[in-house]
Amino acid sequence: xxxxxxxxxxxxxxxxxxxxxxxxxxxxxxxxxxxxxxxxxxxxxxxxxxxxxxxxxxxxxxxxxxxxxxxxxxxxxxxxxxxxxxxxxxxxxxxxxxxxxxxxxxxxxxxxxxxxxxxxxxxxxxxxxxxxxxxxxxxxxxxxxxxxxxxxxxxxxxxxxxxxxxxxxxxxxxxxxxxxxxxxxxxxxxxxxxxxxxxxxxxxxxxxxxxxxxxxxxxxxxxxxxxxxxxxxxxxxxxxxxxxxxxxxxxxxxxxxxxxxxxxxxxxxxxxxxxxxxxxxxxxxxxxxxxxxxxxxxxxxxxxxxxx
Numbered sequence: 001x002x003x004x005x006x007x008x009x010x011x012x013x014x015x016x017x018x019x020x021x022x023x024x025x026x027x028x029x030x031x032x033x034x035x036x037x038x039x040x041x042x043x044x045x046x047x048x049x050x051x052x053x054x055x056x057x058x059x060x061x062x063x064x065x066x067x068x069x070x071x072x073x074x075x076x077x078x079x080x081x082x083x084x085x086x087x088x089x090x091x092x093x094x095x096x097x098x099x100x101x102x103x104x105x106x107x108x109x110x111x112x113x114x115x116x117x118x119x120x121x122x123x124x125x126x127x128x129x130x131x132x133x134x135x136x137x138x139x140x141x142x143x144x145x146x147x148x149x150x151x152x153x154x155x156x157x158x159x160x161x162x163x164x165x166x167x168x169x170x171x172x173x174x175x176x177x178x179x180x181x182x183x184x185x186x187x188x189x190x191x192x193x194x195x196x197x198x199x200x201x202x203x204x205x206x207x208x209x210x211x212x213x214x215x216x217x218x219x220x221x222x223x224x225x226x227x228x229x230x231x232x233x234x235x236x237x238x239x240x241x242x243x244x245x246x247x248x249x250x251x252x253x254x255x256x257x258x259x260x261x262x263x264x265x266x267x268x269x270x271x272x273x274x275x276x277x278x279x280x281x282x283x284x285x286x287x288x289x290x291x292x293x294x295x296x297x298x299x300x301x302x303x304x305x306x307x308x
Contacts, residue, residue, distance in 0.1 A: 019154065038163055038166055038177035038179070039164045039177075040164055040165055040204065041158070041165050041188070041200055042201045042203040042204060043198040043199070043200060044199040044201050045199055047197050047198060047199045048197065049187075049189075049195065049197045050109070050155075051109060052110065053143070055110070055111065056112070057195070064194055064195055067193075068193060069139040069191065069194075071190065071191035074160045075137065075160065075162070076162050077161040077162055082175075084134050085159055085166060085175045086174070086175050088127050088130045088131055088134075089127060089172075090173070092114075092130070093123070093170050096114045096116065096126065096170070097116060098119060098170065099117040099118065099119065104117060104118070111125065113126055113129065114126055120156070120170055120171075121155040123170040124157045128141045136159075138194070139160075139191040139192070140160045140161065140191065141158075141160075142189040142194075143155060143156075143157065143189050144157070144185065144187070144188035145186045145187050146186055146200075147183060147186065149182055154183070156168060156170075156181075158188055164177060164178075179204065185201075186199065187199050187200060
């Protein structure tokens with residue numbers, strides 16, 4: 001049995017706060033028939049995901065798979081794909097009324113599918129789901145975070161294509177190239193793994209894939225945020241995480257229900273385990289181990305208590 005390697009880290013996790021929402025800019029509602037020119041976004045070092053994303057993944061593990069994905073093939077941009085981006089962006093922006101998480105859930109940050117109301121990350125989740133239903137691959141639809149024109153932290157959906165990266169934004173009527181937003185870019189998911197986030201430099205880069213680690217981390221936590229430690233001599237079974245119906249969020253008919261969702265995660269060999277445990281409202285303690293973990297099944301839905 002190999003020796004466990006534990007590294008405790010304390011990291012301040014960014015929150016979107018009230019989430020930016022300005023009036024839709026008065027642009028002419030005529031989208032070009034083909035996508036404009038864009039480039040890929042330059043990625044820097046690995047960074048922490050938003051705290052709201054961590055909380056969302058604990059409540060909905062099936063939405064945040066840890067398996068490696070093919071990051072070498074951006075979505076081919078065709079007139080049909082461009083029309084889908086434009087239509088989905090328009091539909092969600094028109095059908096969802098902006099309301100803050102504080103007003104809806106009495107929490108600073110709570111990621112979920114919108115039920116007619118929501119804030120920026122809720123628009124993002126809805127647009128992502130609709131594009132997935134239209135055949136877009138998950139590795140080409142990335143959640144990004146930036147400071148908007150008012151200096152407010154803001155979440156958008158980034159579509160990675162062979163013509164560059166494009167932004168679907170609840171503050172913009174049209175889908176635009178990322179460099180046309182005027183935003184200060186902070187971070188986004190990687191195409192290789194949605195649970196690995198990287199800082200953004202704000203520069204353009206050649207469309208090169210993010211190099212995923214040989215083994216992928218699994219992000220887990222139990223209902224109390226306790227660390228899941230390995231047991232000596234335990235084989236690597238398939239682990240099941242059950243989402244308690246009592247804590248399952250309400251999902252509109254437009255989207256697949258998450259109530260009683262069951263996710264089976266195969267672990268055929270040891271892999272690094274990343275465990276996030278909240279220390280305060282905006283601080284998490286992270287622990288890594290190289291041993292095969294035995295996941296402590298979350299009896300109460302696996303939510304991170306106190307995360308915003």
